[in-house]
Amino acid sequence: MISRAVAFFLLMASLASGVGFRLATFNVGAHLVIPAGGGAAYFDYGIGAPGQPDFDKVRDVLARINADVVALQEIHTADVNANDVSALAANLGYGYSYLSSTTGAFDTSLRVIFLSRYPFLSTTAVGSPSGAKEITRLFPTVKVDLPGTTKDPTILAVHLKSGTASDERFRRAVEMKRIVGYFAAQGFTADDNFIILGDFNPSSTNKTFTALPAGLPTTYSLGMDFNFPTVPITYSTNPLNYFTSPIPVKLDPRQLNNSASTFDTTTTTGPVLDLFLVSPAIAGRPHTQEIYNSAQDTSNSTGLPKAGSPPASDTSVVASDHYAVFANLEMDQDYPNLSASVSAATVTEGAATGTVSLIVTLPAVRATALTVSLVSDDADVTTTSTTLVIPAGSISGSIPIISPRDFVADNARSVAFTASATGYDPANAVLQVTDADAPYTFISSGQTITENFTTFAGDHDAGTWLTTGGTWRGIDDGSATTAGFRSYGSAGDGSIGFIANGASATASANFTNLSNKLLTSIQIGFTAEQWKSFSGGTADILTADLIINGVPQPLPALTFTAATNFPTGAIVGGTSVAKTTIVSGLSIAPGSSFELRFTFAPGSGGGALPADVFVNEFHYDNASTDTNEFVEVVVGPGYTGALSDIDVALYNGNTATAAVVYNTLNLATAFTLSGTYNGYRIFVANLPVDGLQNGPRDGFAVYNKTTSLVLSLISYAGTFTASAGPAIGMISTATEASETTTSAVGSSVGLSGTGAVRTNFTWVFSSGTNTKGTPNTNQTFTIPSQPQGIAFDNVSVTFLTDTDLDGIPDILDPDDDNDGIADASEAIFGSNPLDANSVYRPTIAQSSPTTVTLSFTTLTGRKYTVESSTNLSNWAPVSTHSGTGSPVSIPFGNVGPQVFYRVAVGLE
Numbered sequence: 033m034i035s036r037a038v039a040f041f042l043l044m045a046s047l048a049s050g051v052g053f054r055l056a057t058f059n060v061g062a063h064l065v066i067p068a069g070g071g072a073a074y075f076d077y078g079i080g081a082p083g084q085p086d087f088d089k090v091r092d093v094l095a096r097i098n099a100d101v102v103a104l105q106e107i108h109t110a111d112v113n114a115n116d117v118s119a120l121a122a123n124l125g126y127g128y129s130y131l132s133s134t135t136g137a138f139d140t141s142l143r144v145i146f147l148s149r150y151p152f153l154s155t156t157a158v159g160s161p162s163g164a165k166e167i168t169r170l171f172p173t174v175k176v177d178l179p180g181t182t183k184d185p186t187i188l189a190v191h192l193k194s195g196t197a198s199d200e201r202f203r204r205a206v207e208m209k210r211i212v213g214y215f216a217a218q219g220f221t222a223d224d225n226f227i228i229l230g231d232f233n234p235s236s237t238n239k240t241f242t243a244l245p246a247g248l249p250t251t252y253s254l255g256m257d258f259n260f261p262t263v264p265i266t267y268s269t270n271p272l273n274y275f276t277s278p279i280p281v282k283l284d285p286r287q288l289n290n291s292a293s294t295f296d297t298t299t300t301t302g303p304v305l306d307l308f309l310v311s312p313a314i315a316g317r318p319h320t321q322e323i324y325n326s327a328q329d330t331s332n333s334t335g336l337p338k339a340g341s342p343p344a345s346d347t348s349v350v351a352s353d354h355y356a357v358f359a360n361l362e363m364d365q366d367y368p369n370l371s372a373s374v375s376a377a378t379v380t381e382g383a384a385t386g387t388v389s390l391i392v393t394l395p396a397v398r399a400t401a402l403t404v405s406l407v408s409d410d411a412d413v414t415t416t417s418t419t420l421v422i423p424a425g426s427i428s429g430s431i432p433i434i435s436p437r438d439f440v441a442d443n444a445r446s447v448a449f450t451a452s453a454t455g456y457d458p459a460n461a462v463l464q465v466t467d468a469d470a471p472y473t474f475i476s477s478g479q480t481i482t483e484n485f486t487t488f489a490g491d492h493d494a495g496t497w498l499t500t501g502g503t504w505r506g507i508d509d510g511s512a513t514t515a516g517f518r519s520y521g522s523a524g525d526g527s528i529g530f531i532a533n534g535a536s537a538t539a540s541a542n543f544t545n546l547s548n549k550l551l552t553s554i555q556i557g558f559t560a561e562q563w564k565s566f567s568g569g570t571a572d573i574l575t576a577d578l579i580i581n582g583v584p585q586p587l588p589a590l591t592f593t594a595a596t597n598f599p600t601g602a603i604v605g606g607t608s609v610a611k612t613t614i615v616s617g618l619s620i621a622p623g624s625s626f627e628l629r630f631t632f633a634p635g636s637g638g639g640a641l642p643a644d645v646f647v648n649e650f651h652y653d654n655a656s657t658d659t660n661e662f663v664e665v666v667v668g669p670g671y672t673g674a675l676s677d678i679d680v681a682l683y684n685g686n687t688a689t690a691a692v693v694y695n696t697l698n699l700a701t702a703f704t705l706s707g708t709y710n711g712y713r714i715f716v717a718n719l720p721v722d723g724l725q726n727g728p729r730d731g732f733a734v735y736n737k738t739t740s741l742v743l744s745l746i747s748y749a750g751t752f753t754a755s756a757g758p759a760i761g762m763i764s765t766a767t768e769a770s771e772t773t774t775s776a777v778g779s780s781v782g783l784s785g786t787g788a789v790r791t792n793f794t795w796v797f798s799s800g801t802n803t804k805g806t807p808n809t810n811q812t813f814t815i816p817s818q819p820q821g822i823a824f825d826n827v828s829v830t831f832l833t834d835t836d837l838d839g840i841p842d843i844l845d846p847d848d849d850n851d852g853i854a855d856a857s858e859a860i861f862g863s864n865p866l867d868a869n870s871v872y873r874p875t876i877a878q879s880s881p882t883t884v885t886l887s888f889t890t891l892t893g894r895k896y897t898v899e900s901s902t903n904l905s906n907w908a909p910v911s912t913h914s915g916t917g918s919p920v921s922i923p924f925g926n927v928g929p930q931v932f933y934r935v936a937v938g939l940e
Contacts, residue, residue: 051178051179051180051181051362051363051364052360052361052362052363053100053101053150053176053178053185053360053361053363054097054098054099054100054101054358054359054360054361055099055100055101055102055103055187055227055229055308055358055359055361056094056097056099056101056102056103056356056357056358056359057102057103057105057189057229057230057231057306057308057356057357057358058090058093058094058102058103058104058105058352058354058356058357059104059105059106059191059230059231059305059306059352059353059354060079060090060104060105060106060107060351060352060354061078061105061106061107061108061142061352078108078110078111078116079107079108079111079116079117079120080111080116081114081116081119082116082119082120082123085350086350086351087116087119087120089346089347089348089350089351090120090351090352091120091123091124092326092343092344092347092351093324093326093343093347093348093351093356094120094124094356095124095339095340096324096326096329096338096339096340096342096343096347097324097338097339097356097358098338098339099358100148100149100150100178101146101147101148101149101150101174101176101187102126102146102147102148103144103145103146103172103187103189103229103230104117104144104145104146104147105142105144105189105190105191105230105231105354106142106143106144106191106231107131107142107143107144107145108141108142108143109134109140109141109142109143110141112131112143112145117129117131117145120147121147124147125149126147126148126149127148127149128146128147128148128149128150128151128152129145129146129147129148130145130146130148130152130155130172130174131143131144131145131146131172132144132145132157132169132170132171132172132189133157133159133170134170135157135159135170136159136160136165136167136170137159137167137168137169137170138165138167138168138169138249138251139168139169142169142191143169144169144170144171144172144189144190144191144230145172146172146174146187146189148174148176150176150177150178150179151176151177152174152175152176152177153175153176153177153184154174154175155172155173155174155175156172156173157170157171157172157173158170158171158172158173158188158210158211158214159171159210160210160255161255161257163253163255163256164253164254164255164256165251165252165253166203166206166207166210166252166253166254166255167206167207167210168191168192168193168203168207169191171188171189171190171207171210171211171214172188172189173186173187173188173189173214174186174187175187178363181363181364183225183363183364184225184363185225185226185227185314185361185363186218186220186224186225186226186227187226187227187228187229188211188214188215188226188227188228188229189229189230190207190211190228190229190230190231190232191230191231191233192204192207192208192230192231192232192233193207193233194231194233194235195233195235196235196236197245197247198239198241198245198246198247199245199246199247199248200247201236201239201267202239202241202244202245202248202265202267203248203252204233204267205241205265205266205267205268205274206254206258206265208271208274209258209265209274211228211274212274212275212276220278220311221278222277222278222311222312222313222369222457222459223311223312223313223366223369223457224311224313225311225313225314225363226280226310226311226314227308227309227310227311227314227361228271228280228307228308228309228310229306229307229308229309229357230306230307231305231306231354232271232305232306232307233305234269234270234271234304234305234307235269235303235305236269237269237442237443237445238266238267238268238269238443238444238445238446239266239267239443240264240265240266240267241260241261241264241265241266241267242261242264243261244260244261268445268446269445269446270409270445270446270447270448270462271307271309272309272409272446272448272460272462273446273448273462273464278311278312279312279448279459279460279461279462280309280310280311280312280315280460281309281310281311281312281314281315281450281458281460282307282308282309282409282448282450283307283308283309283310283315283319283321283359284321284407284409285308285321285322285323285357285358285359286322286323287300287322287323287324287325287328287355288322288325288328288329288334288335289325289328291323291325292304292323293323293355294306294323294354294355294357295353295354295355296353297325297348297349297351297352297353297354297355298349300325305354306354306355306357307357308321308357308359310361312369312457312458312459312460313366313367313457314361314362314363315450315452315457315458316365316367316452316456316457316458317361317362317363317365317367318362319359319360319361319362320336320359320360321336321357321358321359321360322335322336322357322358322359323355323356323357324348324355324356324357324358325348325355326342326343326344326345326346326347326348326349327345327346327348327349329342329343329345330342336358336360367455367456367457368394368395368396368455368456368457369395369456369457369459370392370393370394370395370404370451370452370453370456370457370458370459371392371393371395371459372390372391372392372393372449372450372451372459372460372461373390373391373393373461374388374389374390374391374433374449374461374462374463375388375389375390375391375430376388377463377464378463378464378465378466379433379435379463379464379465379466380435380465380466380468381435381436381437381438381465381466381467381468381469382435382436382437382468382486382487383435385416385432385433385434386432386433387433387435388432388433388435388463389430389431389432389433390406390415390420390430390431390433390449390451390461391428391429391430391461392404392406392420392422392428392429392430392431392451392459393427393428394422394426394427394428394456395456396427397425397426397427398422398424398425399424399425400424401421401422401423401424402421402422402453403419403420403421403453404419404420404421404422404429404451404452404453405418405419405451405452405453406418406419406420406431406449406450406451407449407450407452408447408448408449408450409447409448409449409450410445410447410448410465412435412436412438413433413434413435413436413447413463413465414433414434415431415432415433415434415449416431416432416433416434417431420451433449433463435465436487437468437469437486437487437488438469439469439485439487439488439489439492439493439494439495440467440469440492440495441467441469441470441471441495441496442467442469443467444464444465444466444467445464445465445467446462446463446464446465447462447463447465448460448461448462448463449461449462449463468495469495469496470496471496471542471544472496472541472542472543472544472829473543473544473545473546474543474544474545474546474547474551474831475546475547476547476549476831477547477549477551477831477832477833478830478831478832478833478866479547479830479831480828480829480830480831481543481828481829481830482826482827482828483495483541483826483827483828484825484826484827485519485526485527485528485825486525486526487526488519488526488527488528489506489507489519489526490504490505490506490507490508490517490518490519490526490529491504491505491506492504494519494526494528494539496541496542497528497539497540497541498539498540498541499517499528499537499538499539499540500537500538501535501536501537501538501632502515502516502517502530502535502537503516503517504516504517504518505517505518506518506519507519507520507526508520508529508563508564508821514531514533514670514672515531515532515533515534515535516530516531517529517530517537517539518530518531518821518823520561520563520821520823520825526825527559527561527823527824527825528630528823528824528825529561529563529821529822529823529824530632530821530822530823531564531820531821532570532572532632532633532634532635532820533634534634535634536631536632536633536634537631537632538629538630538631538632539629539630539632539824540579540627540628540629540630541627541628542625542626542627543625543626543627543628543829544623544624544625545620545621545622545623545624545625545831546622546623547622547831548622549622549833550619550620550621550622551618551619551620551621551831552616552617552618552619552620552832553614553615553616553617553618553832553855554614554615554618554829554830554831554832555612555613555614555615555828555829555830555832555859555865556576556587556590556612556613556614556615556628556827556828556829556830557610557611557612557613557826557827557828558576558590558610558611558612558824558825558826558827558828559608559609559610559611559824559825559826560574560592560608560609560610560611560822560823560824561607561608561822561823561824561825562594562595562607562608562820562821562822562823563821563822563823564820564821569594569596569820570594570596570634570635570636570820571593571594571596571635571636571820572593572594572632572633572634572635572820572822573591573592573593573594573632573633573634573635574591574592574593574594574630574631574632574633574822574824575587575588575590575591575592575630575631575633576590576591576628576629576630576631577629577631578615578626578627578628578629579626579627579628579629580618580620580626580627584629585615587613587615589611589612589613589939590611590612590613592609592611592822592824593635594635594820594822595607595820596820608825609892609893610891610892610893611893612859612862613859614832614855614856614859614865616855616856628827628829630824632822635820641668641669641670641711641815642668642669642670642788642789642815643668643669643670643671643672644666644668644671644743644788644789644790645665645666645667645668645671645678645699645734645736645743646665646666646734646743646744646783646789646790647663647664647665647680647732647734647744647746648664648665648666648714648782648783648808649662649664649780649781649782649783649802649803649804649808650662650663650664650724650732650748650780650781650782651724651771651778651779651780651781651802651804652724652725652726652727652730652748652771652781653724653726653727653771653772653773653775654771654773654775654776654777654778654779655773655774655775655776655777656777657721658721658722658726659721659777660718660777660778661718661719661720661721661722661723661724662716662717662718662719662802662804663680663697663703663716663717663719663724663732664706664714664715664716664717664782664804664805665678665680665699665703665714665715665716665717665734666712666713666714666715666813667699667712667713667714667715668711668712668788668789669710669711669712669713669815673736673738674700674738675699675700675703676698676699676700676701677699677736677737677738677739678698678699678700678734678735678736678737679696679697679698679699679734679735679737679758680696680697680698680699680702680717680732680733680734680735681693681695681696681732681733681735681757681758681759682694682695682696682697682724682725682730682731682732683730683731683732683733683745683747683752683754683757683759683764684725684730685727685728685729685730685731685747685750685751685752685764686725686729687752688729688750688751688752688753689752689753689755690753690755691729691730691731691752691753691754691755691756691764692754692755692756692757693733693756693757693758694725695723697717699715702717703715703716703717704716704717704718706804706805706806707805707806709806709807709813710813710814710815711813711815712813714805714806714807716804716805726773727748727749727750727770728748728749728750729747729749729750729751729752729764730747730748730749730752731745731746731747731748731752731764732744732745732746732747733745733754733757733758733759733762735758735759742758742759742762744765744790745759745762745763745764745765746764746765746766746767747764747765747766747767748766748767748769748770748771748781749766749770750766751763751764751765751766752764767781767795768794768795768796769781769795769796769797770797771797775797775799776799776800777800778800778801778802779797779798779799779800779801779802780797780798780801780802780803780804781795781796781797781798782795782796782798782802782803782808782809782811783795783796783808783811784796784808784809784810784811785810785811785812786811786812786814787812787813787814788813788814788815793811796808796809796810832855832865832866833866847865849864849865849866849867849868849870850868851868851869851870851871853871853872858870858872860894860937860938860939861937862889862891862894872889872937874886874887874888874933874934874935875887875888876933878926879923882925882926883923883924883925883926884923884924884926885921885922885923885924886898886921886922886923886924886933886935887919887920887921887922888919888920888935889919889920890913890914890915890916890917890918890919890920891915891917892915892916892917893915893939893940894914894915894937894938894939894940895912895913895914895915895937895938895939895940896912896913896914896915896920896935896936896937897909897911897912897913897935897936897937897938898910898911898912898913898922898933898934898935899933899934899935899936900931900932900933900934901931901932901934902929902930902931902932904932907934910922910933914940915940
């Protein structure tokens with residue numbers, strides 16, 4: 033034990049002039065145990081006695097980390113009573129310990145303990161004030177007497193209440209407030225050495241409480257000092273949000289593979305539950321940290337220095353379901369303090385860049401410029417640059433904050449920004465970010481709810497829109513072909529799009545009436561978009577319906593059918609059609625909801641892209657010494673797997689009933705891409721002399737390792753039965769052509785014909801004229817017709833209201849603006865049914881002495897019929913026009929009897 037401590041302090045001496053020590057936190061309880069003899073796994077809440085797997089693995093982790101002080105969470109009282117913890121401390125050379133009290137705690141079985149190689153100057157258990165009972169496990173707090181320094185650190189270890197329910201989040205918020213209250217009462221400043229570490233359980237979403245939640249223990253008693261509910265209590269997933277001054281700095285330890293996960297030792301992609309919060313003074317000095325994962329601890333040359341040799345790779349997963357976290361911290365160097373603040377306390381997702389700025393202030397003006405490094409603990413909400421330069425002679429600088437919409441209904445959250453610079457202690461500022469993806473609600477009649485999906489990246493459901501029937505595949509500019517959901521357009525102009533490819537899918541959102549009026553009529557509008565098309569492709573369809581009380585109500589006016597007459601490929605700029613309709617006769621009471629659902633359905637025609645992978649040409653034998661032997665493989669445009677998944681196994685059929693593999697060529701490593709033809713990729717593997725057996729009965733198996741499927745087994749100069757390798761038990765299919773020892777140099781055997789898959793072609797022999805790396809002679813690759821890419825965007829839903837205030841609901845008052853034109857007609861005309869000045873009117877004007885011209889505007893999706901009459905009673909059609917969005921002008925002669933003209937407008 034002594035040799036470990038000496039080695040560590042020699043390391044710290046090389047890093048800094050001050051005194052350093054190593055600190056660790058490790059939640060050792062509640063881990064999953066898998067019985068050695070088999071059977072069901074179970075959760076075990078104890079480390080057990082020496083010799084037990086749990087005890088030994090926990091000991092091995094701690095011995096390898098070799099911390100001077102370690103906080104252990106979820107130590108079971110049974111382990112304390114049985115002296116198992118004492119044995120662990122003695123085994124590791126920890127002469128001092130402090131165990132949290134159980135007085136006033138809810139959990140008296142799972143406790144938190146400090147083990148230390150150095151004595152404690154003071155110990156206390158932080159909990160609730162007299163008369164209150166709020167804390168799950170009291171928080172042990174120690175001041176460690178480190179040798180060689182007078183700036184001994186105060187360390188508080190936590191294991192906050194776990195869970196995502198409202199009562200659990202409330203309890204966690206109260207526990208954090210007690211921790212913050214303790215440090216405030218001690219009068220700590222940014223220059224003091226204090227550390228808070230342990231399992232914070234920062235799960236679920238933020239929530240503000242104005243009343244005690246259901247589910248609290250019957251003996252739960254909230255302290256009167258909170259003045260609750262007059263003063264609400266807010267839970268935050270970011271523990272820094274509870275602090276005012278000083279705000280500690282959250283360290284960012286990582287596993288050796290750069291994973292930040294501290295929980296679920298069966299993976300490296302779990303959540304971050306275990307944290308180190310250190311004072312600005314400690315954060316400003318040299319420090320290093322690591323999350324210990326024995327599966328990645330393979331040598332003493334990676335990661336932070338450790339004691340002894342790497343333990344067994346399963347050490348972490350057996351020891352606990354949490355990873356241990358440790359850090360090297362330095363105590364003595366003292367720097368002046370930066371300060372940081374935000375120009376506004378809150379910002380909403382999607383707000384313009386610079387709506388809020390981060391401000392960094394120096395303790396004093398400098399004669400030279402200072403570069404400040406900036407880090408956000410939220411990957412989405414960041415500053416426009418990771419550095420800020422404060423000019424010479426200035427006391428502060430500011431930088432805009434970016435808060436893009438993330439299209440996740442995740443409630444409000446707190447984001448901490450850390451500003452640091454050489455020679456200064458860092459500073460934190462916390463910004464509240466308001467969610468822009470709350471459920472859609474009508475607060476008042478007349479309100480319009482809009483959704484344009486701007487910045488939506490298409491990698492998950494878009495906010496409150498839920499999808500069925502497809503996988504999200506990101507942003508697409510029209511080049512994609514694989515079925516699934518996408519955000520069509522650029523990253524800045526998203527939408528909800530889908531490629532059907534034979535499958536249907538839906539996207540829907542709920543709208544709730546939170547007004548005090550009955551919702552009887554709504555206007556729905558959106559833009560239907562088509563971002564890709566194939567000539568002769570499928571006529572895919574987008575439909576919409578309302579779902580009220582579980583009953584769908586189709587909206588045929590909103591149907592969009594993909595065009596199939598565009599040139600094959602992406603449509604430059606896309607094409608779009610505005611759709612709108614008014615739905616009356618509804619009865620959505622205050623507090624009730626309805627659902628708007630869009631359905632993507634495959635249309636007639638088209639087909640999937642061919643995904644065949646096959647041997648297309650090869651050369652194995654010629655007169656004299658075999659030269660330039662090769663194998664050529666074609667990959668169809670519909671193949672989306674990894675090239676490394678495909679192996680070409682070379683079979684020797686010397687024995688017709690027992691062919692074996694003599695070489696394996698991987699498509700990713702042994703082949704080189706030679707070219708792409710109509711989407712088909714051609715790969716070539718050049719082989720040495722005698723790289724291919726000359727036959728008879730030799731051949732190739734094309735094998736997908738991921739799906740375990742043999743795609744083809746072919747042979748030349750006879751057939752064989754594979755007795756080994758991926759095609760074991762299969763009989764080969766012989767090619768219709770082969771080479772001999774008299775074949776001309778440069779010959780080959782290859783496929784010929786027109787088609788999309790291997791079976792569309794036939795084998796032919798080409799004497800002296802191989803086409804290695806290009807389509808073979810008389811070979812053409814074709815693509816069948818394809819599904820279209822369609823999307824919806826710019827959704828608007830308006831709560832139509834009775835604007836003329838006559839008290840008559842819209843269902844009985846179809847002309848809200850009293851302009852003499854029914855609301856339903858105005859929806860077809862494209863005029864505003866709530867504005868009496870918005871009226872659709874054709875115009876007629878004298879264009880020459882003998883001619884008048886009728887003019888009118890058009891909308892896409894409408895059909896315009898010009899009609900004439902001589903008596904205003906009998907009307908006859910003159911001409912019909914499809915709406916294009918452009919005006920139409922029609923000349924008529926004005927010589928003869930009096931004639932009247934009108935324009936009838938209907939949906940296309």
